[in-house]
Amino acid sequence: MESVFSSLAPQVSALSLPVWLDLAAVVVGGISGVLTACERKLDLVGAIGLSIVCGLGGGLIRDTIMQVGSVYMLDSYYAIPVAIATGVIVFFFHGPFSRIDNVIAWVDIISVGLFAASGTDKAIVYELTPVAAVFMGTLTGIGGGMLRDVFLGDIPHIFRKGNLYALCAIAGAVVYYVAAVPLGLTKTLSVLICVVVTVALRRLSLRYGIMSPADIDLTPKVMEGARKAAEKRRVENDRKRGGEKGAHKTHHKHKTTKGTDE
DSSP: OHHHHHTSOHHHHHHOOOHHHHHHHHHHHHHHHHHHHHHTTOOHHHHHHHHHHHHHHHHHHHHHHHOSSOOHHHHOSSHHHHHHHHHHHHHHSOHHHHTSTTHHHHHHHHHHHHHHHHHHHHHHHTTOOHHHHHHHHHHHHHHHHHHHHHHTTOOOGGGSSOBSSHHHHHHHHHHHHHHHTTSOOOHHHHHHHHHHHHHHHHHHHHHTTOBOOOSOOOHHHHHHHHHHHHHHHHHHHHHHHHHHHHHHHHHHHHHHHHHHHO
């Protein structure tokens, strides 16, 4: 696979992610899904299902939209077995994870960073525009979590008011694109930077209570501003007309006085 990309442009060769990095994203995403299943008291089938959804869902959405290349989860010999194995293992041995504070939140946002890099990478390899590449990276990053919420009957997390989530994925995708293409960094380092930025933004938003805007209507403020501007303009026009009338009266009075003197 590496030789195929190396025959293309140098930046394409540098952006072809290795198999282990793709599978790492699948494992981390799968762990997030299984831990959510355990928290919701789902059975083994539910745990495996959420492992597959969170580990492969974002990539499936990306590949369906891009319609270039292969569908990763179907083409790879390892993707689906690894997701299933992750579901089974973590379901029966999830005890160690429970000792970590906010473990689901940590694993979830790490998977977002990994998938944001993976999605952006594939978009660049197939020569999509920078905006499209960032969009694909973002969608890959949040897709699995979005499907998980839908399957559980919840409003997708990205649509609810809360600490930064989708914006972190966008930032991660942008950082990966910049690091990998203009800066020409190695793929592994680019992925690492993407994950660090994604996780750091998420943790900062949680620490300082930075919330995404919701239920905001700017219409009253805009209308009030427009009303004040119109009122100010009306006053200025009245003052201007008043000044013109005063000048006209003064001129007329001066003219009358001059005629009388003559």
